[in-house]
Amino acid sequence: MTTPPPYGSPTPPPAPPRAxxxxxxxxxxxxxxxxxxxVVQMVVQATLLASTSYVVIGIVGTASAVLDAVLGVAAVVFGAVGIARRGRPHALAGIGLGIGASAVxxxxxxxxxxxxxxSLM
Structure with a gap:
């Protein structure tokens, strides 16, 4: 804890806002x-593998791939925008960009x- 300045001295300027x-x-x-x-998709597909046909597994797999692609592209876009901002921390933007790119x-x-x-086999 810092001691307050003596009475009558000028107060220090406020701290700049956190970037x-x-x-x-x-x-x-x-x-x-x-x-x-x-993780949820893996559990669902493993459950389906034990109980249903391969057609249902293919439909669920394709739907989950589309969901991953959409979320991945959004993470890549926001990550790239976050990295492009100057004077701001880039760690979280880089992590999000990497996860999004790997998902795509x-x-x-x-x-x-x-x-x-x-299908070609």
Whole structure:
């Protein structure tokens, strides 16, 4: 705890406002939602694998890939905007950008290319 200045001395200027990065925070929150939804999707698909046909699993897998792609693109956009802002912290924006980019790649490979490769066999 600091001692107050003596009586009659000028008060120090107020501290500058803390610089935040709201787009970076949004990007990392979207990344967290992505990670949680991927865990839920794995549990749902494992449950479906034990009880239903492969057609239902394919439909659920494609729907989850589309959801991942949409959330991933949003995380990439907010992360890129957060990184582009000068004078602001970039760590959360970079984390959100990385999670979003990996989700988009995952959605493209497992949601679109994998079913096509399986159908060609």
């Amino acid at each position: 935040g990065n709201p787009p970076g925070v949004v990007a990392v929150v979207l990344g967290g939602i992505l990670l949680a939804s991927m 790649v995952n959605a493209l490979v497992w949601g679109l290319l994998y079913p096509v490769a399986i």
